[in-house]
Amino acid sequence: MRSRTIKVDMLARVEGEGGLFVKIKNRSVVDVKLRIFEPPRFFEAFLRDRDFQEAPDITARICGICPIAYQMSSIHAMESACGVKIEGTLRELRRLLYCGEWIESHALHIYLLHAPDFLGYEDAIRMAKDYPDAVKQGLKLKKIGNDLVTFLGGREIHPINARVGGFYKAPTRKELMALVEPLKWAQEAAVETVKLVATFNFPDFEQDYEFVALRHPDEYPLCEGRLVSNRGLDIDIVDYEKHFEEQHIEHSTSLHSVHIGSGAYHVGPLARYNLNYDRLTPAARRAAETVKLGEVCKNPFKSIIVRSVETVFACEEALRIINQYEPPEKSYIDITPRAGVGYGCTEAPRGILYHRYRIDDSGNIKEAKIVPPTSQNQKIIESDLYQFVKNNMALSNDKLTWLCEQAVRNYDPCISCSCHFLKLHIEQE
Amino acid sequence: MIHKKKPKLAVWKFASCDGCQLSLLDCEEELLAVAGAVEIANFPEASRAVVGRTYDLSLVEGSITTPHDAERIHKVRRASKFLVTIGACATSGGIQALRNFKDVKEFISIVYATPAYIDTLNKSTPISDHVAVDFELRGCPINKYQLVEVLSAFLNGRKPVTPRHSLCIECKLKGNVCVMVAHGIPCLGPVTHAGCGSICPSYARGCYGCFGPKETPNTSALSAQWEKLGSSPISIKRAFRGFNAFADAFRKESELYEK
Known part of the structure; x- marks a missing residue:
């Protein structure tokens, strides 16, 4: 057999619709495509002529898994357009809301979408028959993240409480304190999760990536910071489009993003961790040390460990914010729109999410640009597949196909976000 | 067995x-x-x-x-x-x-x-x-x-119980103060299908209609009320052109505010 095709028409355990196609000819990989056939939804078009205050509600609908990321990036962009910066308690409440999304999204991916690959199950429900305690722990962890989002945001999917300028309603201290005990449990469970996933078998697969993430002077990044990379990039988010561009590729309804001059780059937990290890909270760092993860991790299969470490961070950070919380005098700042361009870039669970809007002096959106994390990772996913298949030609088709799917799932790709659905298809000639 | x-x-x-x-x-x-x-x-x-x-x-x-x-x-x-x-x-x-x-x-x-x-x-x-x-x-x-x-x-072979009345009923059951009557906040609650648990009014904002039109919605009466509260025609149009813009009742009402 000289030619081989590895093909997954519909990639499972990812958010959205995509597939995968790899073609091998005479023992070399000749084609790799991450196919995205999620139907286009044209958000950037129908945001035109909507009110600036509607952007967080509308863009949340791009993704049911990370709506808060969309709300935070759009809100920060609108505030930057209007020349307003939100500080103090309202800023802390935003971080708190984002921590909730990180906990629920990471727990979903770790336990329900990714762990079954490592343990050899089709899904978490089948895995639960043999690992009931682990799956229950994962579901409870996820629930606590969701409870935090529901409490502060109104509901777990497409929350309604965040707005340009702050929140519609701020919680009382007493209400927030009710979350302390569950979050303490969650932090412990997240530490246990780090230990559990570190025992999995990881393919020996380190790559020399350009990692790109936000970096803040004092915090592990969520909503703010400069954009940095391990190859010397250090820019204000305002300059994002001078350094990165999107290309439209035929096999994808998602636009591929490249770092101008250097090509593919890697965003998400691995990038954040490698560029911000020194900003991790103490318990998160201890958890990483316990399993000897090191300060730099270049194996994408180990992203499951990094996600677990970040879950520890999110619990610890949420607890810090709640313990220091004093309710604001007013839950939002009135913002008068002015004509201008605004930029927002925040760390969605899957990596940086960039928004830019141009608005007029009545607050009407005249132009919108959104670059989700998955379209930024698409090229890296394809290069991982290329390299991984090349290194593992000896494996049977079934085994190789599953591992390729797993390699895609390393990125927790959100194809709905990138517009889009993922499909794996490996062809050999 | x-x-x-x-x-x-x-x-x-x-x-x-x-x-x-x-x-x-x-x-x-x-x-x-x-x-x-x-x-x-x-x-x-x-x-x-x-x-x-x-x-x-x-x-x-x-x-x-x-x-x-x-x-x-x-x-x-x-x-x-x-x-x-x-x-x-x-x-x-x-x-x-x-x-x-x-x-x-x-x-x-x-x-x-x-x-x-x-x-x-x-x-x-x-x-x-x-x-x-x-x-x-x-x-x-x-x-x-x-x-x-x-x-x-x-x-169990029965019909699901998902009431088709307006969000207002849920708001009343929850004991919320009406955001529109008490605070003058435009709210789509009166024409919106119940089901969410009246989340937005519970967070001091008006409903934005994510559950779509209720049975027999009186959209024009609501628009008139919004106008009295000072809403512009464009903001009324936008309100009906949301997540259920193509649902008949919402579509027709928004078209009345086209231009």
């Missing part, structure tokens, strides 16, 4: 954000119980396993926006005994139905550099425009407890 085979459940996605099917995974406390009562036979977001080719119950998320999907939905219908749509996209066309009021070609060129690569229909339409639907669950996103109710009703 007769062992009945567990009914087979499938979850299908069309143009959507994945949020409604995620609601099933968000039933953290009920998920393993649901998985015990039905066989999850085709649910790509959760599992790579596919069991069989026909299903007792299909949950359909998303709207029809491409020629391929317009054919695929017929295959789903043929493979399903019962077909339930979940969420605003599947039930009314969703936020992407905003294209229905514009020229889609212009939309494509705004987002994509090479429009020839994009295959899309002029309109985003609900599932019921294409195939027979046994039940429609509202919401953007759906309420996960209503989803559990739909599954439970299906398993």
Whole structure:
């Protein structure tokens, strides 16, 4: 057999619709495509002529898994357009809301979408028959993240409480304190999760990536910071489009993003961790040390460990914010729109999410640009597949196909976000 | 004792954000119980396993926006005994139905550099425009407890209890002070289908209609009230052009405020 095709028409355990196609000819990989056939939804078009205050509600609908990321990036962009910066308690409440999304999204991916690959199950429900305690722990962890989002945001999917300028309603201290005990449990469970996933078998697969993430002077990044990379990039988010561009590729309804001059780059937990290890909270760092993860991790299969470490961070950070919380005098700042361009870039669970809007002096959106994390990772996913298949030609088709799917799932790709659905298809000639 | 085979459940996605099917995974406390009562036979977001080719119950998320999907939905219908749509996209066309009021070609060129690569229909339409639907669950996103109710009703051969009255009833039951009467905040509650638990008014903001129109909504009376509160025609139009813009009652009202 000289030619081989590895093909997954519909990639499972990812958010959205995509597939995968790899073609091998005479023992070399000749084609790799991450196919995205999620139907286009044209958000950037129908945001035109909507009110600036509607952007967080509308863009949340791009993704049911990370709506808060969309709300935070759009809100920060609108505030930057209007020349307003939100500080103090309202800023802390935003971080708190984002921590909730990180906990629920990471727990979903770790336990329900990714762990079954490592343990050899089709899904978490089948895995639960043999690992009931682990799956229950994962579901409870996820629930606590969701409870935090529901409490502060109104509901777990497409929350309604965040707005340009702050929140519609701020919680009382007493209400927030009710979350302390569950979050303490969650932090412990997240530490246990780090230990559990570190025992999995990881393919020996380190790559020399350009990692790109936000970096803040004092915090592990969520909503703010400069954009940095391990190859010397250090820019204000305002300059994002001078350094990165999107290309439209035929096999994808998602636009591929490249770092101008250097090509593919890697965003998400691995990038954040490698560029911000020194900003991790103490318990998160201890958890990483316990399993000897090191300060730099270049194996994408180990992203499951990094996600677990970040879950520890999110619990610890949420607890810090709640313990220091004093309710604001007013839950939002009135913002008068002015004509201008605004930029927002925040760390969605899957990596940086960039928004830019141009608005007029009545607050009407005249132009919108959104670059989700998955379209930024698409090229890296394809290069991982290329390299991984090349290194593992000896494996049977079934085994190789599953591992390729797993390699895609390393990125927790959100194809709905990138517009889009993922499909794996490996062809050999 | 007769062992009945567990009914087979499938979850299908069309143009959507994945949020409604995620609601099933968000039933953290009920998920393993649901998985015990039905066989999850085709649910790509959760599992790579596919069991069989026909299903007792299909949950359909998303709207029809491409020629391929317009054919695929017929295959789903043929493979399903019962077909339930979940969420605003599947039930009314969703936020992407905003294209229905514009020229889609212009939309494509705004987002994509090479429009020839994009295959899309002029309109985003609900599932019921294409195939027979046994039940429609509202919401953007759906309420996960209503989803559990739909599954439970299906398993017990009864009709789901999902009241079609307005959000106002839920607000009153919850003991909320009316945001529109007491604070003058424009609210779509009086014409909006109940189901979310009146979340927005509980957070001091007006309802923005994610569950779509209630039964017999009086949209023009509500618009008149909004005008009295000082809302501009453009903001009334925008309010009805939201996540259920193509639902009949909302579409007609928004068209009255066109220009």
